[in-house]
Amino acid sequence: MKNRHSSLPQVSAYCLTAVAACFLASSLPGNAADPAKPAAPAVSTVNVDLLGSAKSPLRKTDKLAFFGDSITMQGGFINLIEKSIKEGTATKTSSIAISRHGLNGGRVPTVLEGKSPWGNMNGTMQEHIDKEKPTVLVIFLGVNDVEHGANGTNPADYRAGLEKMIGMGRKAGAVIVLCTPAVVGEQKLGTNRCDKGMDEYAAIVRDLAAKNKTALCDIRKAMFDYLATNNPENKTNGILTYDGIHLSPQGNAVVADLVAKGIATACVGRK
Numbered sequence: 001m002k003n004r005h006s007s008l009p010q011v012s013a014y015c016l017t018a019v020a021a022c023f024l025a026s027s028l029p030g031n032a033a034d035p036a037k038p039a040a041p042a043v044s045t046v047n048v049d050l051l052g053s054a055k056s057p058l059r060k061t062d063k064l065a066f067f068g069d070s071i072t073m074q075g076g077f078i079n080l081i082e083k084s085i086k087e088g089t090a091t092k093t094s095s096i097a098i099s100r101h102g103l104n105g106g107r108v109p110t111v112l113e114g115k116s117p118w119g120n121m122n123g124t125m126q127e128h129i130d131k132e133k134p135t136v137l138v139i140f141l142g143v144n145d146v147e148h149g150a151n152g153t154n155p156a157d158y159r160a161g162l163e164k165m166i167g168m169g170r171k172a173g174a175v176i177v178l179c180t181p182a183v184v185g186e187q188k189l190g191t192n193r194c195d196k197g198m199d200e201y202a203a204i205v206r207d208l209a210a211k212n213k214t215a216l217c218d219i220r221k222a223m224f225d226y227l228a229t230n231n232p233e234n235k236t237n238g239i240l241t242y243d244g245i246h247l248s249p250q251g252n253a254v255v256a257d258l259v260a261k262g263i264a265t266a267c268v269g270r271k
Contacts, residue, residue: 021083043253047260048080052088060094061091063070065134065174066101066265067111067125067165069144071182072243073102076252081260099132101125106151108161109147116223125165129172137169140219142181142205143245146197159204175266176214179259180205182223182251185244187234189224192244208218215266226254 003172040047051058064081066072081096103111104119104207114121114128121128128138139162145153153161162178169176180202185192192198202220206262209216230239240251 003202004197008240036075040250043250044257045080045253046142047257047264048084049088049263051260052086052091054090056085056088056090057264058085058094059267060091060092060093060096062136063097063134064136064138064266065099065129065132066138066140067128068102068138068140068179069106069111069245070102070104071118071143072140072161072254073104073106073119074188074246075100075102076249077256077259080252080256081263084260087199097132099128099134101128105144106141107148108141108158108165109153110260111141111163112164120142126168129168129174134169134174136177136266137165137172137174138177138179138259138263139169140179140181140217140259142198142201143184146181146194146201146244147184155200155204158201158247159228162205163212164207175260175270176212177217177262177266178205178214179217180220180246180264182193182219182255183241183245184232185236186223186227186231186239186241189228192236198214215262215269217262219255219258222254222258223251224253 009089021104050056066078078098078100085096085098101111103114103121104115106119107116112115112125113123114124123131142158145158166176168198181198183192184194184198189195194255201233206218207214208214227239238248240248240254242248
């Protein structure tokens with residue numbers, strides 16, 4: 001029976017693409033390459049702006065740590081959050097620190113280990129947490145766990161690995177923000193090649209967030225909600241991603257505001 005996911009050579013191509021486009025995809029304006037193209041719909045920045053405002057729930061000594069795959073490695077959504085904090089009237093003089101641990105081709109087990117065939121985090125996740133002592137831990141994984149097919153992560157190991165990450169963060173005193181995996185293709189939900197697996201793994205994240213009482217960023221739902229309105233031509237990519245997986249400037253804006261909301265929610269609820 002043919003696996004519903006892509007083969008490993010296809011995965012390698014995605015990973016190489018992620019490296020080549022790391023800076024381009026996270027920094028260019030949405031329509032700079034095609035001035036004749038209509039402007040992309042505005043995306044809310046309410047939550048990103050909140051993190052740098054007088055009402056920011058962040059403390060002056062907070063340490064934010066992001067763990068994920070090549071989407072986190074490229075870091076466009078993190079750049080937007082960091083910019084708000086560094087330039088915000090209430091936070092620009094703070095000592096808030098942001099660390100990024102995006103592993104190219106990363107899956108839950110390889111991020112725990114700190115290396116994949118396509119990248120190296122220069123330490124295990126536990127080692128980074130021990131060294132940095134984050135107060136806010138953002139976990140955004142799942143695309144490669146599904147998309148790598150037989151070389152990916154089965155549902156039980158995905159769940160167990162995320163539970164281990166939650167435990168590590170909490171032991172270090174951090175509040176946790178769990179993110180559902182995003183997309184593999186931007187066409188109508190249910191018609192992209194990995195939708196069945198992606199929906200299953202997103203459901204695992206939602207369940208873990210509820211059971212462990214962590215903040216939840218339902219990135220998958222938010223992206224498909226956006227695409228339902230803003231992808232009338234049913235394109236496979238070019239709206240929120242540039243290749244069906246990695247975020248475009250518009251995709252980074254959508255994800256940044258949702259993750260900022262998750263961070264705010266987690267921080268408001270802490271002691």
